[in-house]
Amino acid sequence: MKTKTAPAWSAAQSEDFYGFKRWGSGHYSVDSDGFAVVQPQADGRTIRVLDVVNEALGMGLRAPMVIRFQDLLRYRVIQLNEMFRKAIREEGYKGDYRGVFPIKVNQLREVVDEIIAAGKDYNYGLEAGSKPELMIALAMHEGPNRLIICNGYKDHDYISLALLGRKLGKKVILVVEQLSELDDIIRLSLETGVKPMIGFRAKLQTQGEGKWAMSTGDNAKFGLNTAEILFACEKLRRVKFKQCLRLVHFHIGSQVPNIITIKNAVIEASRFYCQLAKMGFPMGYLDVGGGLGVDYDGSRTNFESSMNYSLEEYARDVVFNIREICNGAGVKAPDIVSESGRAVVAQHSMLVVEVFDRISKRESLGKEHEPKVTHKVVTDLEVMLRNKTKLGRLERFHDALQKKEEAFSLFNLGYLDLENRAAAESLFWRICEQIAKEGRKTGYEPEELHDLSTLLADQYVCNFSVFQSLLDHWALKQLFPIAPLHRLNERPTVNAQLVDITCDSDGKIASFIDLQDVKQYVTLHPLNKRPYYLGIFLTGAYQDIMGDLHNLFGRVNEVHVFLEEDEPNGFYVEEALSGSRIADVIEGVQYQQEELCRRMKVMIDAATRRDQVKPREGVRLLEFYESLMLSKTYLNIDRGSGPPKRGA
Numbered sequence: 345m346k347t348k349t350a351p352a353w354s355a356a357q358s359e360d361f362y363g364f365k366r367w368g369s370g371h372y373s374v375d376s377d378g379f380a381v382v383q384p385q386a387d388g389r390t391i392r393v394l395d396v397v398n399e400a401l402g403m404g405l406r407a408p409m410v411i412r413f414q415d416l417l418r419y420r421v422i423q424l425n426e427m428f429r430k431a432i433r434e435e436g437y438k439g440d441y442r443g444v445f446p447i448k449v450n451q452l453r454e455v456v457d458e459i460i461a462a463g464k465d466y467n468y469g470l471e472a473g474s475k476p477e478l479m480i481a482l483a484m485h486e487g488p489n490r491l492i493i494c495n496g497y498k499d500h501d502y503i504s505l506a507l508l509g510r511k512l513g514k515k516v517i518l519v520v521e522q523l524s525e526l527d528d529i530i531r532l533s534l535e536t537g538v539k540p541m542i543g544f545r546a547k548l549q550t551q552g553e554g555k556w557a558m559s560t561g562d563n564a565k566f567g568l569n570t571a572e573i574l575f576a577c578e579k580l581r582r583v584k585f586k587q588c589l590r591l592v593h594f595h596i597g598s599q600v601p602n603i604i605t606i607k608n609a610v611i612e613a614s615r616f617y618c619q620l621a622k623m624g625f626p627m628g629y630l631d632v633g634g635g636l637g638v639d640y641d642g643s644r645t646n647f648e649s650s651m652n653y654s655l656e657e658y659a660r661d662v663v664f665n666i667r668e669i670c671n672g673a674g675v676k677a678p679d680i681v682s683e684s685g686r687a688v689v690a691q692h693s694m695l696v697v698e699v700f701d702r703i704s705k706r707e708s709l710g711k712e713h714e715p716k717v718t719h720k721v722v723t724d725l726e727v728m729l730r731n732k733t734k735l736g737r738l739e740r741f742h743d744a745l746q747k748k749e750e751a752f753s754l755f756n757l758g759y760l761d762l763e764n765r766a767a768a769e770s771l772f773w774r775i776c777e778q779i780a781k782e783g784r785k786t787g788y789e790p791e792e793l794h795d796l797s798t799l800l801a802d803q804y805v806c807n808f809s810v811f812q813s814l815l816d817h818w819a820l821k822q823l824f825p826i827a828p829l830h831r832l833n834e835r836p837t838v839n840a841q842l843v844d845i846t847c848d849s850d851g852k853i854a855s856f857i858d859l860q861d862v863k864q865y866v867t868l869h870p871l872n873k874r875p876y877y878l879g880i881f882l883t884g885a886y887q888d889i890m891g892d893l894h895n896l897f898g899r900v901n902e903v904h905v906f907l908e909e910d911e912p913n914g915f916y917v918e919e920a921l922s923g924s925r926i927a928d929v930i931e932g933v934q935y936q937q938e939e940l941c942r943r944m945k946v947m948i949d950a951a952t953r954r955d956q957v958k959p960r961e962g963v964r965l966l967e968f969y970e971s972l973m974l975s976k977t978y979l980n981i982d983r984g985s986g987p988p989k990r991g992a
């Protein structure tokens with residue numbers, strides 16, 4: 345007999361298979377030994393992600409963990425600014441670029457610090473959407489030429505905070521989202537004698553595209569419509585605040601997949617800008633908001649998890665269209681502000697999860713169930729399994745499905761015993777497996793049989809919570825690229841969906857990036873006794889802060905990595921943040937660690953008095969309970985935990 349050996353597979357094939365080059369924007373790839381690597385500065389200096397995981401393990405931090413590549417973050421800030429500089433130079437544009445980072449996309453101190461430092465030479469500023477964010481922006485902001493843009497609904501304190509910034513000489517611009525804010529701004533400015541800088545957010549007619557299409561149009565929750573803008577202009581004139589109007593702003597939603605939408609919005613907003621300038625307002629800034637996309641699936645299409653343009657094209661289109669319209673109208677070119685958040689931070693961080701178990705329907709394959717009296721439905725399925733060549737794959741699949749349904753009905757009516765039901769189920773899966781294998785051989789998969797591979801897919805159980813670490817996948821079906829961090833020179837053979845450890849059937853990943861469409865499974869390696877790590881990439885935007893406490897899992901461990909040539913693996917970990925401990929999360933929902941321990945002690949003492957528990961054992965049980973308070977919330981995979989054994 346010939347022994348079957350799997351055909352050879354290379355790291356380069358994995359790189360293509362998981363799409364590293366397509367979604368990695370020059371930062372993520374696979375080395376020849378089959379490890380996922382990151383090039384933070386896209387300059388050939390690489391870091392093996394698994395080396396970082398191992399270093400974190402050495403520091404006592406296990407997966408799930410977030411890894412931040414600080415140099416990559418810096419690189420993205422510089423890229424954005426350089427691309428605008430280049431477009432301005434090449435288009436002969438007369439204004440400057442004055443980008444701002446919207447803090448809401450990632451408020452973490454290390455992230456904001458790095459962005460401020462990286463943006464120093466570009467006068468790159470900050471955008472805030474709430475009082476807490478403005479408190480951060482005011483204190484962290486430096487340099488008189490960097491902007492602070494204030495969006496979102498504003499109360500008196502919010503406005504007063506912005507005016508405080510003005511008093512310190514900062515360029516803080518209050519963007520009016522609704523008319524009532526303008527009255528407050530005027531009143532508080534008069535009271536404090538501070539001259540505000542004011543912007544108007546225009547409700548554009550240009551419809552967005554993608555998941556956030558509702559951010560524009562008549563039903564948008566933000567912005568002033570045309571009549572309101574005219575009314576506001578009149579008001580500014582009346583109170584002699586004409587000199588304060590400096591900016592027109594729009595934001596057509598996040599992750600805009602289609603460049604046409606962006607061009608149209610820029611054109612419409614430029615018209616607003618020119619009209620206001622011609623009415624005699626000083627103006628000076630045109631703010632094109634956020635929306636610059638990230639190509640999560642690497643398909644370079646206008647699919648909602650992708651984008652059909654590059655950063656360079658975006659910058660050029662913004663600059664070009666503003667120039668054209670302003671030139672045509674004879675209005676001086678404004679400084680261009682953009683509020684790109686996602687595109688600046690998404691790439692710099694990733695989540696590492698460990699697969700620790702597998703749930704398989706096919707586990708029962710191979711086990712023959714031999715009922716004492718075989719029911720006809722089972723014999724029918726047996727015939728189907730043998731007669732495989734007679735009918736087409738699709739037809740056999742439909743026949744098998746029907747027989748399986750029939751078997752379940754018979755069982756419910758009491759005509760089928762457990763043995764026969766087990767035999768029917770196992771035959772059904774064997775037929776499916778057979779049909780699926782034939783498809784793989786010919787390399788052609790009819791549309792309708794796609795479901796079959798999904799049906800047969802295993803579930804890989806991963807130690808993390810979708811609700812904490814990947815909220816947009818759950819809430820918005822946003823896709824993230826996912827790939828193993830190692831074994832990439834082995835052929836992946838197992839189709840799998842990923843399930844998390846929350847007690848929620850929604851806590852799973854069952855849609856994956858694909859060049860054509862969305863895939864219902866990802867093909868991974870068979871599990872062995874060693875740890876198996878997956879990377880979930882491009883998670884730096886929004887995910888860190890949107891996560892919730894479902895099942896009280898809380899924050900994951902986190903390491904911040906810097907390139908360093910003198911280090912053996914080319915990097916060092918500057919900062920490690922420890923994930924939530926059980927005591928932390930339960931205090932967040934109003935339980936006191938001490939009180940819970942005291943209550944347990946009372947119960948253990950009572951059990952001891954009743955002689956249910958021996959005194960020594962009682963002490964140990966209480967110690968165990970107390971010690972867990974300070975342990976991490978996620979599963980402690982290889983060191984099994986549990987109450988100490990009697991006499992242990």
Ligand SMILES: *Cc1c(COP(=O)(O)O)cnc(C)c1O
Pocket residue numbers: 446448449473495595597598599633634635636683684685686687
């Ligand atoms: C959220 C938001 C942004 C950031 O959008 P991205 O698509 O992440 O760049 C910018 N401006 C405003 C007003 C926002 O609400």
